[in-house]
Amino acid sequence: MKGLTVSQFYDTLKEKLRLRLVAGEKGLKRKILISEINRPGLALSGYIDYFANRRGQVLGKVEISYLRSLPPAERKKRIGAFLRQKIPFCIVARNYLPPEELISAADRIGIPIFRSALITTRLLNLCTIFLEEIFSPHTSIIANLVEVYGVGVLIQGKSGVGKSECTLSLVERGHRLVSDDYIYVRLIDGSYLVGEGSELTRFHMEIRGLGIIDVRQLFGVGCVRQRKRLDLAVTLELWEREKEYERLGLDEEYIKILGVAVPHILLPVGPGRDLALLIEVAALNHRIKRMGYHAAQELDRNVRELIRKREK
Amino acid sequence: MPEIVKDIKIENKLGIHARPAARFVQLSSRFSSDIILKRGEEEVNGKSIMGVLMLAAPQGSTVKVIARGVDAETAMEEIEALIKSKFGED
Numbered sequence: 001m002k003g004l005t006v007s008q009f010y011d012t013l014k015e016k017l018r019l020r021l022v023a024g025e026k027g028l029k030r031k032i033l034i035s036e037i038n039r040p041g042l043a044l045s046g047y048i049d050y051f052a053n054r055r056g057q058v059l060g061k062v063e064i065s066y067l068r069s070l071p072p073a074e075r076k077k078r079i080g081a082f083l084r085q086k087i088p089f090c091i092v093a094r095n096y097l098p099p100e101e102l103i104s105a106a107d108r109i110g111i112p113i114f115r116s117a118l119i120t121t122r123l124l125n126l127c128t129i130f131l132e133e134i135f136s137p138h139t140s141i142i143a144n145l146v147e148v149y150g151v152g153v154l155i156q157g158k159s160g161v162g163k164s165e166c167t168l169s170l171v172e173r174g175h176r177l178v179s180d181d182y183i184y185v186r187l188i189d190g191s192y193l194v195g196e197g198s199e200l201t202r203f204h205m206e207i208r209g210l211g212i213i214d215v216r217q218l219f220g221v222g223c224v225r226q227r228k229r230l231d232l233a234v235t236l237e238l239w240e241r242e243k244e245y246e247r248l249g250l251d252e253e254y255i256k257i258l259g260v261a262v263p264h265i266l267l268p269v270g271p272g273r274d275l276a277l278l279i280e281v282a283a284l285n286h287r288i289k290r291m292g293y294h295a296a297q298e299l300d301r302n303v304r305e306l307i308r309k310r311e312k
Numbered sequence: 313m314p315e316i317v318k319d320i321k322i323e324n325k326l327g328i329h330a331r332p333a334a335r336f337v338q339l340s341s342r343f344s345s346d347i348i349l350k351r352g353e354e355e356v357n358g359k360s361i362m363g364v365l366m367l368a369a370p371q372g373s374t375v376k377v378i379a380r381g382v383d384a385e386t387a388m389e390e391i392e393a394l395i396k397s398k399f400g401e402d
Contacts, residue, residue: 247334247361299365300330306368307327 003031004134006089006112009056017126018117019091022098024106032056032088035131037124039063043085044078053085056127060120064096076101083109091127093120137187137258145178145195145228146170148283152195152228154183154262155279157236161269164207166236168215169276176225177215180205185230187258196227232286233262234279239270249285249296315380316388324398327370330361332399337361339394345381347391358391 007028010019021028038055041063059067067075079101083090089112092098098113106113116123144155144167157163164180171177179197186194197203203216203224216224233255245268246253254261265282269275285295322328328336340347340358347358349367351374356363358377369375379387 244338247337248330250330296330303333303365303368304326304329307329307370310368310373311327311370 003033006030006032009089009130010112010114013126013130016130017091017114017123019114020116021112022092022115023103023113024089024109024111027089027106027110027112030088030110030112032131035128035135037127037131039120039124040082041066043082046078046081048081048085051085053087055087056131057082057087057090058120058124058127059090059092059096059098061094061096064092064099067099067102072101075099076105079105083111087111089114091116091123093118093123133186139185139258141183141185141195141257142181143183143233144180145183145197145230146279147176147178147225147228148280149175149287151283151286152178152231153279153283154195154230154233155236156233157269158238160208161236161238162275163236164205166275166279168205168207169274170279171215171219171223173276173280174223175280176223176228177203177205178225178228179203180215185257187260191260193230193257193260193262194227195230202226230257230262232283233257233264234282235264235266236269236275237266239268243268248300250300313380314382314384315378316384317376317378318388318392319374319376320392320395321374322369322371322395324401325371326401327373328364328367328399330365332401333361333364335394335399336364336391339390340387343379343381343383343387345379345384345387347387348378348380350376350378 005028009032010021010028013019034054036052036055038052038057039060040051040057043051044063044066067079070078079099083105091114093116095115095117098115102113144163146153146155146167148170155163155167167177167180178195179202182198183195184198188194204212204214206212245266253264255264263286267275267278324332337359349356349358349364351367351369354367356366358364367375377388377391
């Protein structure tokens with residue numbers, strides 16, 4: 001999303017932030033372009049240089065008390081200077097009554113002013129969390145996402161290789177579907193990835209020959225999950241006779257998504273291979289590695305030790 | 313069914329640890345012949361990682377390679393070359 005309008009912000013967070021629009025309605029189509037929030041104490045005191053005018057503004061106890069302490073003419077001047085900076089919106093915390101001058105100037109210039117019942121810190125936190133989510137780097141991938149034993153497994157592969165059947169098997173065994181054939185992936189904190197499906201098709205799957213099914217209705221709410229961190233990627237591929245597949249698992253392979261390296265396994269699909277079972281085992285093996293136990297390395301260490309002893 | 317048997321000396325410094333074992337089974341799996349490895353009393357399937365690892369054959373030891381099948385001759389040639397190449401190690 002390339003920025004969002006104040007109106008979208010208001011619609012989404014109205015309840016959570018206990019917001020009420022009190023002025024500047026004609027500015028609701030203003031755009032919010034960055035995730036930071038500002039407290040404009042210094043700007044209100046008259047120092048307008050370097051004022052972070054692209055940020056949403058929050059007025060707390062300090063700002064409101066300060067404005068009230070000013071003579072009316074001065075108050076009007078300061079508020080005018082503040083609003084003329086073309087800020088996207090302004091929220092007054094703790095349900096403080098906004099000064100009359102703020103209301104009239106906001107209506108005139110067209111800057112939405114809200115009142116929130118929340119205390120200032122809480123308000124700042126919630127706004128920042130929400131906006132950071134909106135502005136975080138994101139992409140979409142054609143793949144399935146399933147939570148298997150708590151591990152977020154991305155299942156990729158060409159059309160017809162059996163992604164959906166394998167996903168269905170996993171769900172039937174009690175694992176959780178996040179999304180089929182489409183994953184919206186976001187980078188969180190610049191360090192990890194979270195995926196989810198689209199709101200419209202969420203928890204629906206298309207199975208060749210059966211058509212569209214609703215996994216939540218069929219298997220229950222315990223078998224779905226709205227979003228999940230991407231921990232492991234598995235690519236299903238028709239078994240190529242000449243190709244050599246991983247036999248040891250000593251080395252970790254990765255794929256990069258939004259700059260984050262995700263451990264990757266290439267899983268050949270052949271007759272008699274129970275893919276769901278293999279993915280369950282891959283997920284468990286991933287977990288145990290994260291807990292510090294690496295089976296291939298451990299066994300190799302033991303073999304080398306025995307070899308050394310035999311040399312003597 | 314042709315059968316070829318050959319004693320081959322392991323020359324790489326670290327012996328047959330996991331990586332050489334993987335290279336060995338990857339190669340032997342390409343042939344339709346049965347590949348059997350013997351070291352002392354132990355006899356293992358040369359197409360199985362676990363089998364080859366079990367031998368824990370150190371540098372300087374000798375393993376008996378048995379290739380049995382239509383492509384036994386090529387199999388033996390390539391297996392011998394792999395072992396002689398020290399599995400690409402020191």
